[in-house]
Amino acid sequence: MATPRESFKVELLPGTLDLLILKTLSLGSMHGYGIAQHIGRLSAAALQVEEGSLYPALQRLKLKGLVRAAWRITPTKRRARYYELTRAGKRQLAQEVSAFEQVVVAVRSVLRPA
Amino acid sequence: MATPRESFKVELLPGTLDLLILKTLSLGSMHGYGIAQHIGRLSAAALQVEEGSLYPALQRLKLKGLVRAAWRITPTKRRARYYELTRAGKRQLAQEVSAFEQVVVAVRSVLRPA
DNA sequence: ATCTATACATATTCTCTCTATGTATTGACA
DNA sequence: TGTCAATACATAGAGAGAATATGTATAGAT
Numbered sequence: 001m002a003t004p005r006e007s008f009k010v011e012l013l014p015g016t017l018d019l020l021i022l023k024t025l026s027l028g029s030m031h032g033y034g035i036a037q038h039i040g041r042l043s044a045a046a047l048q049v050e051e052g053s054l055y056p057a058l059q060r061l062k063l064k065g066l067v068r069a070a071w072r073i074t075p076t077k078r079r080a081r082y083y084e085l086t087r088a089g090k091r092q093l094a095q096e097v098s099a100f101e102q103v104v105v106a107v108r109s110v111l112r113p114a
Numbered sequence: 115m116a117t118p119r120e121s122f123k124v125e126l127l128p129g130t131l132d133l134l135i136l137k138t139l140s141l142g143s144m145h146g147y148g149i150a151q152h153i154g155r156l157s158a159a160a161l162q163v164e165e166g167s168l169y170p171a172l173q174r175l176k177l178k179g180l181v182r183a184a185w186r187i188t189p190t191k192r193r194a195r196y197y198e199l200t201r202a203g204k205r206q207l208a209q210e211v212s213a214f215e216q217v218v219v220a221v222r223s224v225l226r227p228a
Numbered sequence: 229a230t231c232t233a234t235a236c237a238t239a240t241t242c243t244c245t246c247t248a249t250g251t252a253t254t255g256a257c258a
Numbered sequence: 259t260g261t262c263a264a265t266a267c268a269t270a271g272a273g274a275g276a277a278t279a280t281g282t283a284t285a286g287a288t
Binding site for chain 1: 268269
Binding site: 008010012014052056057060076078 | 244245247248249252253254255
């Protein structure tokens with residue numbers, strides 16, 4: 001039912017969402033909404049995680065076995081799906097952090113040749 | 115005519131290709147193949163620009179008025195399409211460099227909270 | 229003569245992210 | 259009491275960008 005739109009705004013550097021989610025979950029289990037809040041807060045609102053990006057991403061991560069999910073009740077009495085890292089998720093996080101830093105170095109080496 | 119494949123490997127941080135191309139062209143006009151070589155060389159082969167990504171990207175940049183193109187003959191006697199930045203392209207480059215750095219800062223603020 | 233590197237280009241597929249929309253519940257406040 | 263904002267989940271659809279695979283062509287080296 002979605003109607004046509006003018007353009008398409010990117011709030012994230014594509015390819016970094018999984019990394020941001022995995023890192024957030026490394027601090028402890030959290031529900032989707034909380035993950036988005038956390039990323040927005042830590043980045044001083046520079047990174048906005050849209051719900052339409054977030055929930056599909058969480059499902060992909062679950063399908064890949066990088067996170068586990070369970071329904072729980074929040075301290076504010078709401079039902080929410082809490083996610084936590086699996087062992088494979090922790091490995092993946094370490095790998096993605098490293099890959100991200102390497103790519104940044106590589107891009108910068110083009111932007112500012114030695 | 116392309117047949118199905120197993121997976122999909124990302125050689126670049128998606129969203130940075132335009133930036134890399136514009137930066138390369140800021141050093142002087144260059145043809146597509148040369149742009150890819152230049153990016154690969156400066157990044158010590160960390161960034162591989164595939165031809166199937168490169169040529170469509172150049173066409174998009176041209177369509178947006180960020181680059182101009184003209185057929186010329188290379189020093190090695192081959193015909194090649196040389197690209198150069200337009201004024202708008204130079205502005206866009208400055209803007210994208212700045213945006214890239216800001217996103218890196220933002221992502222790092224999530225990866226390594228102060 | 230054949231092979232490698234150079235040089236361009238496109239069709240197709242894939243993946244990710246956004247837009248838009250929907251449901252439901254809690255707590256505040258008028 | 260009613261309504262509104264914030265919280266919390268989810269999906270369909272569209273759009274964009276990047277890779278895979280393939281094709282053409284030519285210069286120079288072996």
